[in-house]
Amino acid sequence: MGVKQSGIGKSVTRRKAIGAAASATAVAAIATPAIAQGQPEISWRLTSSFPRSLKGCFAGVTRFTQRVAEMTDGKFKIQYFAPGEIVGGLQALDATRSGSVEICHTAPYFYVGQSPVYAFGTALPFGLNTRQQNTWLYKAGGLDKLQAFKAKQGVFYIPFGNTCSQAAGWFRKEINTAADFQGLRMRIPGIGGQVLSRLGGVPQQIAPGDVYQALERGSIDAAELSGPYDDENAGFHRVAKFYYYPGWQEVSAGTCIYVNKAKWDDLPAHYKSIVLAAAADGEREMISDYDLGNIEALRRLAAAGVQFRRFPAEVLDALYKAAEAYLDEVSKNNAEFAAIYKDWSEFRKNASLWYSIAETPNDAFIQRVTRS
Amino acid sequence: MGVKQSGIGKSVTRRKAIGAAASATAVAAIATPAIAQGQPEISWRLTSSFPRSLKGCFAGVTRFTQRVAEMTDGKFKIQYFAPGEIVGGLQALDATRSGSVEICHTAPYFYVGQSPVYAFGTALPFGLNTRQQNTWLYKAGGLDKLQAFKAKQGVFYIPFGNTCSQAAGWFRKEINTAADFQGLRMRIPGIGGQVLSRLGGVPQQIAPGDVYQALERGSIDAAELSGPYDDENAGFHRVAKFYYYPGWQEVSAGTCIYVNKAKWDDLPAHYKSIVLAAAADGEREMISDYDLGNIEALRRLAAAGVQFRRFPAEVLDALYKAAEAYLDEVSKNNAEFAAIYKDWSEFRKNASLWYSIAETPNDAFIQRVTRS
Numbered sequence: 001m002g003v004k005q006s007g008i009g010k011s012v013t014r015r016k017a018i019g020a021a022a023s024a025t026a027v028a029a030i031a032t033p034a035i036a037q038g039q040p041e042i043s044w045r046l047t048s049s050f051p052r053s054l055k056g057c058f059a060g061v062t063r064f065t066q067r068v069a070e071m072t073d074g075k076f077k078i079q080y081f082a083p084g085e086i087v088g089g090l091q092a093l094d095a096t097r098s099g100s101v102e103i104c105h106t107a108p109y110f111y112v113g114q115s116p117v118y119a120f121g122t123a124l125p126f127g128l129n130t131r132q133q134n135t136w137l138y139k140a141g142g143l144d145k146l147q148a149f150k151a152k153q154g155v156f157y158i159p160f161g162n163t164c165s166q167a168a169g170w171f172r173k174e175i176n177t178a179a180d181f182q183g184l185r186m187r188i189p190g191i192g193g194q195v196l197s198r199l200g201g202v203p204q205q206i207a208p209g210d211v212y213q214a215l216e217r218g219s220i221d222a223a224e225l226s227g228p229y230d231d232e233n234a235g236f237h238r239v240a241k242f243y244y245y246p247g248w249q250e251v252s253a254g255t256c257i258y259v260n261k262a263k264w265d266d267l268p269a270h271y272k273s274i275v276l277a278a279a280a281d282g283e284r285e286m287i288s289d290y291d292l293g294n295i296e297a298l299r300r301l302a303a304a305g306v307q308f309r310r311f312p313a314e315v316l317d318a319l320y321k322a323a324e325a326y327l328d329e330v331s332k333n334n335a336e337f338a339a340i341y342k343d344w345s346e347f348r349k350n351a352s353l354w355y356s357i358a359e360t361p362n363d364a365f366i367q368r369v370t371r372s
Numbered sequence: 373m374g375v376k377q378s379g380i381g382k383s384v385t386r387r388k389a390i391g392a393a394a395s396a397t398a399v400a401a402i403a404t405p406a407i408a409q410g411q412p413e414i415s416w417r418l419t420s421s422f423p424r425s426l427k428g429c430f431a432g433v434t435r436f437t438q439r440v441a442e443m444t445d446g447k448f449k450i451q452y453f454a455p456g457e458i459v460g461g462l463q464a465l466d467a468t469r470s471g472s473v474e475i476c477h478t479a480p481y482f483y484v485g486q487s488p489v490y491a492f493g494t495a496l497p498f499g500l501n502t503r504q505q506n507t508w509l510y511k512a513g514g515l516d517k518l519q520a521f522k523a524k525q526g527v528f529y530i531p532f533g534n535t536c537s538q539a540a541g542w543f544r545k546e547i548n549t550a551a552d553f554q555g556l557r558m559r560i561p562g563i564g565g566q567v568l569s570r571l572g573g574v575p576q577q578i579a580p581g582d583v584y585q586a587l588e589r590g591s592i593d594a595a596e597l598s599g600p601y602d603d604e605n606a607g608f609h610r611v612a613k614f615y616y617y618p619g620w621q622e623v624s625a626g627t628c629i630y631v632n633k634a635k636w637d638d639l640p641a642h643y644k645s646i647v648l649a650a651a652a653d654g655e656r657e658m659i660s661d662y663d664l665g666n667i668e669a670l671r672r673l674a675a676a677g678v679q680f681r682r683f684p685a686e687v688l689d690a691l692y693k694a695a696e697a698y699l700d701e702v703s704k705n706n707a708e709f710a711a712i713y714k715d716w717s718e719f720r721k722n723a724s725l726w727y728s729i730a731e732t733p734n735d736a737f738i739q740r741v742t743r744s
Contacts, residue, residue, distance in 0.1 A: 131502065277443060284506060353670060
C-alpha cells in the first residue's frame with residue numbers, strides 16, 4: 001500500500017494538460033479556484049490501538065475510512081492496520097508524530113505518561129459523560145485547548161468516538177467498604193489506578209489480551225477493561241463473579257484520531273472537511289455500536305448468572321475524595337493541566353446542574369417503570 | 373437563488389467537451405468510472421420549520437449546509453430559508469414531497485396528523501433519550517423501518533439532530549397532584565397534548581411565536597415549547613413563575629432532513645455520502661449547541677428568580693399511565709404504528725436496563741457531589 005504523497009502534485013499536472021487542449025469555455029469552467037485543488041489521489045495508513053475484536057472501535061473506524069473513500073470517489077484511501085501490524089497499540093501516537101504512518105486511531109489517555117493533559121481527551125475519574133464531553137470540546141472551548149496542546153506534539157487532533165460509560169470492573173469478591181480495596185490487586189490503568197492506590201489497592205498494568213489469564217490464575221483479584229460488550233468477549237464472567245458499577249473511572253472514554261501535522265497541513269481544504277465530517281459519522285457509529293453491544297451483552301451476562309453489584313455510596317465517596325486529591329496534586333505539578341482542569345471542573349459542575357433537571361430524572365423514571 | 377436542477381446534466385456536457393479536446397492520456401485519466409460521476413454543480417433550496425431564533429436548530433443546519441459546500445469545493449450548494457420565506461414552517465414536508473423545494477429541515481412529529489408513525493422520528497412520551505434514539509435508529513432496525521415508511525411518502529429520511537431533553541413546561545401555578553391538571557389550559561402540541569387531555573387538561577395548539585402573548589394575557593395557564601435555551605429567548609420566565617421538570621413529553625426530540633425522493637435518487641453516490649456525513653456533523657453541532665445553550669440559560673434563569681419544580685412521582689405516574697393507554701389505543705387503530713411500537717418498547721426496556729447500571733448512577737452521583 002503505497003503512500004502516494006505525490007498525489008496532489010500529479011493532479012495539478014493533469015489539469016494543466018487538459019486545460020491546454022480544451023476549448024476556451026471549458027478552460028474557464030475548470031480554472032476556477034474551486035477546482036484548482038482537484039481530487040488528488042492519496043493513500044494513507046491508519047494504525048490503530050484497537051484490534052478488530054474491540055468491535056465498537058472497529059465499527060467506528062471502518063465507517064470513517066469508508067466514508068472518506070465514498071466521498072472522494074475512491075481517491076482518498078485510508079487503510080486500517082491492527083495493533084502490531086505496523087507498530088504496537090500504544091505506539092500509535094509516536095508513529096503518527098514521526099510520520100511512519102499518516103494517521104492513527106487511539107485513546108489520548110494512553111499517553112498520560114508524556115503529559116497528564118492527554119487525559120482530558122479520554123477520561124478523568126468522575127468525569128463528563130459522552131454528550132457532555134462533546135459539548136465541552138465543541139462548544140465550551142475544550143477542543144481549542146487540546147488542539148493547541150497537541151499541535152505542539154506534532155499531531156492534529158480529531159476527537160473521535162467514545163466507548164461511553166464503562167463497568168467499574170469484575171471482582172472475585174464483594175466490595176462492601178472502601179477498606180476492601182486494601183491490598184486488592186486490580187488491573188486498572190492510568191489515573192484510575194493512581195486513585196485506587198490511594199485507597200490501598202495495588203493497580204496492575206496488564207495488556208488487554210492478558211487480563212483474562214491473570215484473573216483466571218488469581219494473580220489479580222479484579223480487573224476493569226471496558227463494559228459488557230467488550231468484557232463478555234474477553235470472557236471475564238467466567239473467572240470473576242461480581243460485576244461492579246458505576247464505572248467511576250470512565251464515565252465516558254473518548255478515543256481520537258491523530259493525523260501527522262505536516263500531512264494534515266498538506267491536505268486540500270475540501271479533503272480536510274471530508275475527514276472531519278467522516279469522523280463525525282464514524283463517531284456516531286462507534287457510540288451506537290457500543291450502546292447496542294452493551295445492551296445485548298448485559299442481558300446475556302445476566303442470563304449467565306453474573307452478579308451485578310452497585311458500589312455503596314460510602315465506597316464511591318471515598319473514591320471521589322481520592323480522585324479529587326490526586327487531580328489537585330497533578331494540577332500543582334503541571335500548570336498546563338491545572339488551567340484546563342479548572343475550566344473543565346467548572347463546566348462539569350454547570351453541565352451536571354442542567355442534566356439534574358433534564359436527562360437524569362427522565363432516565364431514572366423510565367428505568368423504574370420499565371423494569372420487569 | 374436559482375434551483376439549478378439541470379446542474380448534473382450540465383456537468384456531463386462539460387466533461388464531454390473537455391474529453392473530446394484533451395490528449396489521450398488526459399482522457400484516460402478522467403474517463404475512469406470514479407471520475408465519471410464528476411463534481412456536478414447543484415443548487416438546492418432548504419426550507420426549514422425552525423426560524424433562526426431557534427439557535428440550536430439553526431446552528432445544526434448551518435453546519436450541515438456549510439460542510440456540504442466545503443466538501444464539494446462549492447459545487448453543491450444548499451441554501452437555508454426560514455419558515456414563511458418559501459412555505460410555512462409546517463408545510464416543509466409537503467413542499468419537499470411535491471418538489472417545490474428539494475430538501476427541508478423539520479421535525480417528523482409535526483406530521484402525526486398524516487400518520488402517527490411520524491412520532492417515532494421525534495418523540496413519544498416517556499421515550500428514548502438522545503443517544504438511545506440514535507442507537508435504536510442506526511443499530512436496532514429503527515431507521516430501516518422509518519425509511520421504508522417515508523419512502524412511501526415520497527421523501528428520503530435522514531435523522532438529523534435533537535433538542536435533547538426539554539422542560540415539562542412553564543406554569544403560572546404549582547402542580548402538586550394529577551388533579552391539578554383538571555381544566556388546565558396548556559400549550560402542548562401533538563401526543564403530549566393528547567395525554568394531558570386524558571387527565572382533564574385542555575391542550576392548546578399555538579404557534580411558537582404566539583405562546584408568550586397567550587401566557588401573558590392569561591388565555592392559557594401553562595406552556596411547553598423547548599428547554600431553557602429556547603424558552604428564555606421566548607421570555608416565558610417573565611410571565612410564568614414555575615419551571616417544571618422532567619420533560620416527560622420529550623425526553624429527546626429528534627428533528628430530521630427530508631429530501632425529495634426523486635432528487636435524492638438522482639444524486640451521484642459520492643454526493644449522497646457527502647450529505648449523510650454532513651448530516652452527522654450537523655447533528656453533533658445541534659446537540660452540542662443545545663447542550664451548552666441550556667446549561668448557560670439555566671443559570672441565568674435561576675439568577676432571575678425562576679422557581680424550578682420537579683413533578684411529584686404521583687404526577688409522573690399518572691402521566692405515564694395515561695401515555696401508555698393512549699399509545700395502546702393508537703396501536704389498535706394503526707397496524708404500522710403497532711408493529712414499530714412493539715419493537716421500540718422492547719428496545720426502550722432493554723436500553724433502560726443498561727443505562728440503569730451505567731450512565732444514570734454515574735451522572736446522579738456526580739450531580740450530587742458537584743452541587744454547590
